[in-house]
Amino acid sequence: MMLRQLSLFLENRPGQLRAPCRALADAGIDILTLSLADTAQFGILRLIVRDWERARTVLQAAGMVVNVTEVVPVALADRAGALAELLGHLEEAGLGVEYMYAFPVRSTAGKAALLFRFERPEEALQVLRLRGVEVLEPEALLALRA
């Protein structure tokens, strides 16, 4: 149900984003998707890879501090209004979204995929299921990419 995500602290100066990308590239690890949150002074890089444990080891060996959290992968119909409906369900239930970002899937998948970090993940999962939203297992999510 939950997908492991790696997050890294980045200072807002040149070379900070390149360092983790380089370390993963040197280890042959492909970044499936990422999101970057930033303030004027620092940023948080969130990464999704296939083998999060190996990626964490690689990043730590490169001297980075890595935080592992879980995000919820959700599949949506690839049509206008699907995301607005989903967010409407959460809003009605009074549930907040910390952040979300897209997970690119192959064009023939017929769906869109999103990764959510909820304020209260357990309650959010209940609401999504109740409303018939498709919450994906990590394997099912990765299969949409293959």
Add this chain to the structure above:
Amino acid sequence: MPAPDERTHDPAERLEAGALRRLQDRRLREVVARAAAVPFYAAALERRGVDPAAFGGLDHLDRLPLTTKQDLRDHYPLGFLAVPRSALARIHGSSGTTGRPTFVAYTARDLDTWAGLVARVLVAGGLRPEHLVHVAFGYGLFTGGFGLHQGIERVGAAVIPAAGGNTPRQVMLLEDLRPEALVCTPSYALHVAEVARGLGKDPAALGLRLGHFGGEPWTEEMRGELERQLGIQAFNNYGLSEVIGPGVAGECRARGGMHVAEDHFLLEVLDPATLRPVPDGRPGELVFTTLTREAMPVLRYRTRDIAAVERGPCPCGRTGARLGRIVGRSDDMLVIRGVNVYPSQVEEALLRVEGTAPHYLIEVARPGTLDEAVVKVEIRAEELSDEMRRMVSLRDRIDHEIHAVTGIRMAVELVAPGTLERSQGKARRVLDHRRGPPAA
């Protein structure tokens, strides 16, 4: 009324304010007269127009000269003796960075006074005649070993003079003799616990109940560690050899600061930059005048130690000044927009926010006419979050606490772990661009 088990070693510990002041005033006049036997003081008093035989007492304290460590060094080895050599009973010394110690001499009466002062500190911290005490301070020129040893004997307790070094053997002594109390530096006590664990023993099961630690500055966090690891109550004490050695101040069981033996040491807390007194509760440089020393009295000795003093009543019934932890050295003081700031204050603020102090660096610059201070704080793995909200809130809490502790605003920058420079394992805490590049 103090609790019935709250004993004092000496009734003088509970002198009421008026009586204490009268005693200090009389003793101050006496010590000024005695100090005039030291050529350095005779000349300094004369320069300031003070007649040592007719000194005006406490109200004229600020007319007395200050004494620095350098003054003592300049009169190596025994230029500050106020009595003939034949009157001496012992000489101790503090280690000097230059290789030459600063000597401190005692008459028989000085040694007697000293033992009594150390006994006060030990009794305040729960030591009783039926106890056995393990002393892991070095015995030698350093005042720690012999100073505590005599104090323990004065209390009537028994001593194991283990001295320093060979920690596995110390663990064996602790385990086999099962003393109730441990006396050493706080860092050595932590080392003892570590070595015990390395030998497969639980340090908390050694049977220790009390720890009397001093000789170096330490934190409340370290107290917590020592108490948890060794299963003890840990007490802080303070002293310095130039003044007498250990026994100048020590904590009672309320542990709301160290009670200063003000009937023997006149304490001033001065702003290191202006040398004006700071109000109670604010950190300043501790300056001591020895009121009863015979062999080597010192007038207004600048310790360079920074601490704050409280004077409210203490549940133990002891009166007078209570000394907070030594929060730094006057040499470390930064003046930022006219406010005195110590790196240890920033450390305390970080401790309040995060529980343990991470690596940090204070950078001060004056880009225009105003000082600007930035505190760079390394993010630790435990605080790293994927949520921006939490990271921003962490920064804001640090910002708030630094303002609360220091009274000034500093810009807080979170930086990536391991990015602040460390030299030989010791982190640099301050980079003051106003002074030009730091010395290599």
